[in-house]
Amino acid sequence: VKLWGGRFEESVTETVERFTESISFDKELYRQDIMGSKAHASMLAKQGLVDNSDRDKILEGLSEIQRLIENGEFKWRADREDVHMNIEAALTDMIGEPAKKLHTARSRNDQVQTDFRLWCRDAIDRIIPCIAHLQVALVTLALKNEGLIVPGYTHMQRAQPVLLQHHLLAYVEQLERDIGRLVDCRARLNFCPLGACALAGTGLPIDRFKTADELGFSAPMRNSIDAVSDRDFVVEFLSANSIIAVHLSRLGEEWVLWASEEFGFITPSDSVSTGSSIMPQKKNPDPMELVRGKSARVIGNLVTLLTLCKGLPPSYNRDLQEDKEPVFDSVKTIVGMLEVSAEFAHNITYNKERIYRALPAGHLDATTLADYLVKKGIPFRTSHDIVGRSVAFCVSRNCQLKDLSLDELRSINPVFDEDVYEYLGVENAVKNFCSYGSTGSECVASQMDDWVRKLNIEGI
Amino acid sequence: VKLWGGRFEESVTETVERFTESISFDKELYRQDIMGSKAHASMLAKQGLVDNSDRDKILEGLSEIQRLIENGEFKWRADREDVHMNIEAALTDMIGEPAKKLHTARSRNDQVQTDFRLWCRDAIDRIIPCIAHLQVALVTLALKNEGLIVPGYTHMQRAQPVLLQHHLLAYVEQLERDIGRLVDCRARLNFCPLGACALAGTGLPIDRFKTADELGFSAPMRNSIDAVSDRDFVVEFLSANSIIAVHLSRLGEEWVLWASEEFGFITPSDSVSTGSSIMPQKKNPDPMELVRGKSARVIGNLVTLLTLCKGLPPSYNRDLQEDKEPVFDSVKTIVGMLEVSAEFAHNITYNKERIYRALPAGHLDATTLADYLVKKGIPFRTSHDIVGRSVAFCVSRNCQLKDLSLDELRSINPVFDEDVYEYLGVENAVKNFCSYGSTGSECVASQMDDWVRKLNIEGI
Amino acid sequence: VKLWGGRFEESVTETVERFTESISFDKELYRQDIMGSKAHASMLAKQGLVDNSDRDKILEGLSEIQRLIENGEFKWRADREDVHMNIEAALTDMIGEPAKKLHTARSRNDQVQTDFRLWCRDAIDRIIPCIAHLQVALVTLALKNEGLIVPGYTHMQRAQPVLLQHHLLAYVEQLERDIGRLVDCRARLNFCPLGACALAGTGLPIDRFKTADELGFSAPMRNSIDAVSDRDFVVEFLSANSIIAVHLSRLGEEWVLWASEEFGFITPSDSVSTGSSIMPQKKNPDPMELVRGKSARVIGNLVTLLTLCKGLPPSYNRDLQEDKEPVFDSVKTIVGMLEVSAEFAHNITYNKERIYRALPAGHLDATTLADYLVKKGIPFRTSHDIVGRSVAFCVSRNCQLKDLSLDELRSINPVFDEDVYEYLGVENAVKNFCSYGSTGSECVASQMDDWVRKLNIEGI
């Protein structure tokens, strides 16, 4: 009954069958498996290894199987072990003899790698637009809040005033690098293992360049043993996903904090909030908590793959069957995280009044004042010390730097002049920034323009 | 429509609903959820918070729901979010008003923790017998191969001869500690969070000792905030599973190696082997490769949990919803790994002839010879050197230590005497071991007896 | 020159020596190594394997070496590879021939395991008091702030009012379980591998019970192969540390947030804060940020160990040399995290005035109001809905529940009565809690008493 029947006298036990089956999850690869088989069959025909009539039956049969699967009419069978054997056996049931030629000059070892590389390539092509979509959502949110100043933090302590647009663009930059990593990963994985067969290639006159080309690969892989044994493309893909996940976890942390009563900087709409089964007043930013939380499983999946591959004996080992579920889960999770983050971005209101009232606290203009002193010729270390004492003076008076009179300032250091007030207060502080990449209004406007153009965002 | 309807004006978007739902996986908790609700309802009635007639309707309704679920007739609804709300809402559909009293003095925060602790406890109670079952399989395998000597390895290099029984009991010992860890974990998690409500407890006159008792917990948890926010019991459980997984991965590595052509020490039966879709002669020990491989996901799941909990703000956060799938997956995987390892053990034949022929290689008696010299009064370091030179001599002659004549031995060092031959050869080497815990025949026989008794193994 | 000189014709290359040496880190084990060698030598003498005069020279020599090491006068040599060979070779340099007998009936395989188990046992004995010390610091902090009500959070949203004491005791509970895990781990690792030798035991008449006893172990390990090959005790120890680390990371997150301008609930003293090299006004809670951050390396170390052991071939492999650095680092990190957390606790001031002003926001008494309705006989689900609408009413009026007049309340539902005001406001809310483990004043007072007694805290 089994595909390797020839020299086997007994079937595997039920426990073994249940433990080793992969059909429950690798059917996810059906589309890629059929695509690969079609390219393989066409190549076999071109090379004279099957005749054209058999090829046509195979191609039609595979199309029909795809139709059945997509209509939910295909019967997956655990005793047929995996997606490859399910489809091939169904094809045999359907068209008979010609189906037995399909597995010529290939093995499941190269077949599954081909399917999986195609699947990962498709997944990357699905994730990148989701990232871009979130970038658009963030830039759109920034556009809606032009001119809004928020506290910038380091160590969760207020540091300097920044434009919200500048703050949001930091995430956009990170996401742009995330795309870059996926693009690099895609290019590196896009080589075709098909024809490596079990591990050594074949003596039959196949044309690997043809199948590679038909499947959109850059070229066939150069070494058949490498082709069936390495999974570095999977680890690289999961690493790229993990970095995205970490970026989103930090966005999640920010929005959860900013939605708290204590910050109160944003209000998510009811449509992205949930309540409590016991506390009637609650409104929770659950989606972003889950974004933060789900980053953990993306990281866990990466660890699974690394641990899986570590120390494996050379070439293909059955352990490698375990490479798929972590990837399927990681992709599904990342897509969900990206989508829901974009949705959240579209449903946030910044509480301008509350933010405005909050700005005076924290002496956000202290560094600008130090810059002022530098411009007056005071060495920075000395300026830092003078401003430090000025802040201490304010703390003791419970006031802001801009509330100090010139006399008071001069009592700390005589260098202060009337023009100091052009540097105090958060608006002045923001206005004074001018370095490339800074939060200065012009720098930010220019960055915003670049992103609006790059992301093709229509005016809002 | 939603349970927190009161102050909400909009439903969540479809993207958010899909992303935040947990019913697709937390329905796994249905049995524990119903058990918890029954105990809670009984307690509420005893405390006069619901009347007995309402309680009875609740209990009957819950039993009916359990019946429906177990018959596959229950309709899980994603818009009802999770297992708790699905069951409570179904109860309301079924019995009306009394169901609305069930959520008195509890929150989903304490409810899910109660369910999950019960589930983990049940899982531990399922895993421990699987471990014991594998211990039995290993001891049985040892009993079948009494007296068989195999090479003992360090650094994958042959080191000393050991009895196979001794070698297999090493795994039995490891599994015994694995049970110990689970037992400790079970005791530590077996405290009842129910009644902690959202996080602060309640002002209603509940009796937490009664529910704890009815659910088989040692006591209620002492601090309500701790009860809803910590997941250390999950991490401890996943750690214990990870250690089991590592132990099994090493057993897998051994059996995969020993089944290779090069070792050839064991032959797994066809019923636990699989073949190749391309190479007709192959017979692969797939189950044990997968055991080795699946250890990776158990470790990955642990990393997920640790990363999930790391740095979370105090008390309950929605991130914690992510605590369940890694545990469900870990338990399913561990149970499968244990079962299939036991099955494999039952289907191994040791190739005694081949092992016997292999034993001479590797100078496994060299250390015994050094012990001989120590007994003759030579300091160990000097003995080590003498034997080292004797081995070098053998290597140059391509012979075994026992093949050397007394004259040859004496040419290396005059201390050798006729009785040296009682120490040479692997049988003599094994015979000479006598320290507690060693591979000496009597020591091993005594250990075997202890395990046979402890594991209640009948004569084979 | 090398210890295995006998059959070797070449020294290892410099690259190999540098890559494989362990003396740069395993000298950390010197104290345990000497302790183990002394016990071993005494046993050998008792068993007649060395004579008493040699034993005395060995013991004296080892004491002298310990003295030299502790005075920084010992010369560690990389060409002597590891701590064991450094000490043994130095002993040989010092006392000559008798030293060559010390390695009788042991191998570095069992020796290093003995040293390392002793080291881990000592480390546990160092960590547990640090945990207790932090518990004391937290309870002391709680004692200093009796009666202080703070917002309790779920989802970082205000949920219900809780007593600060209750909130802090949640951490104390977690730390108590952390101790429990270490105690269990200690008991499980406290078995003696010495005498397992390379992997098979020995034919020399040693007494493993004597060495085990002298070194404070419960008993010798039962199986020599298990003794040299398993590292599950290390993984268990690192898991226990990881859970501690996660607990502390959450404490860190809390204190960092509460020290922010937005929360403003705590002020750390200058003595546990740091400033900025550029922003003169900054005061950052760095130690607790680092506590949060350093949890990551404790987790990373655990992953290192699990990945290290996964899939290793049976018995001892040189890979296992890598088991030590992660443990040394983990222990040092955990001790530092515990110490600095306690120090931070001693240097926190809760800003009572600010907290008091913050309490009205967030409708923290809503759940208490729902309990009130339940007491009036309204089913909880209905109560929840009524309170939900009451809160919505407050939101629209920008007021608190307690600000609503009885008429206003009755316009929502006629069940409200004059006594409702005994349930509104955070003080009333806290006063109403009464369930075991709740934040009710009496429950908390009783828990505080228990902890003060258990931790032997003197009145403050």
Place this chain on the structure above:
Amino acid sequence: VKLWGGRFEESVTETVERFTESISFDKELYRQDIMGSKAHASMLAKQGLVDNSDRDKILEGLSEIQRLIENGEFKWRADREDVHMNIEAALTDMIGEPAKKLHTARSRNDQVQTDFRLWCRDAIDRIIPCIAHLQVALVTLALKNEGLIVPGYTHMQRAQPVLLQHHLLAYVEQLERDIGRLVDCRARLNFCPLGACALAGTGLPIDRFKTADELGFSAPMRNSIDAVSDRDFVVEFLSANSIIAVHLSRLGEEWVLWASEEFGFITPSDSVSTGSSIMPQKKNPDPMELVRGKSARVIGNLVTLLTLCKGLPPSYNRDLQEDKEPVFDSVKTIVGMLEVSAEFAHNITYNKERIYRALPAGHLDATTLADYLVKKGIPFRTSHDIVGRSVAFCVSRNCQLKDLSLDELRSINPVFDEDVYEYLGVENAVKNFCSYGSTGSECVASQMDDWVRKLNIEGI
């Protein structure tokens, strides 16, 4: 005393100082820190923010400090916290007032990022040649063993015969992708954060393009907040290292196995082997065991970084100080693993005679026989079955396929013809492979030529 003295009234406690210091490890960055400071000072002078005479004093002072450090004459001070403050403060001690201007328009937040990116870039530039060096060693080893056929494995079971050259080139391919990942990572990280200051940029007229250019960066980073808060480049670097580590762990596993008595395919020279302290006959391939083992710490370091960054609040947090040690350790480990693997490759002898004797076992020509049948027009599935039965026949006779007479073969299936013997036996099997990337002699020769040329390997 401290750099942020202005508003601080107390020094940090000794516990805090010890816990938060980074000088013990970040002094590793001294060269990059000085390089960055020099570029910064030059830019400040060009922009008129310091005068040329001050700049010259700064540059000379920094050169002198570098000289002191490299001669071991620099005194690192823990009370000066980190590498940046140690160098700046020493500069102040040395040249006085001008040094106080160096920190103008920068913060340690952007400074450390600049240093660290430079360090990582340098590290990549160190690792890539080590990879290439190992590739050369592997190709050289292949050149030395031209024509040698070894068993190819899947599932650790013999599968098909392959040329050793082909087998070794699989690793060379993997290493080539490893280089690609590092190159991509290098390009992505090579943007300059300097001038981002604390997080918002500066109001002083700096020229970030000039410093970026002088330090060899592609451009300044576009967003100052992103510049100080993200560590994705570190995670990407550690991921790339982890994949290298996994590749090497598999090479390690192979060589450890192949050096075992059971395989006996390779003999490492004494210069890369170690012996045993107890077993005089042992010769262990320790370096490759450690290569396999050390992969675990490289993976652990990656997990540390991912866990560290997960869920961090926006912008710079002190947690990020923990980003360095895992990277330093990872780089040191990877370089060591690569070097020692190359050294091992140079010290391996393949045991041709033993391999030759081993080849007949395992029916390695079975798949070639199936290809033969396909060429005769038999569908592959049927061929597979025929060969399966032929192998079963051989197993029962304990013979090889090539030992079967034509009659015997025809008794299984009449299609066999005299030419079948051109397909049987491992030499014929290898000869028959012809597909691109296969182990066929011509394909492999062509691949070898390509690599010899690409790696500039001289004839051996």
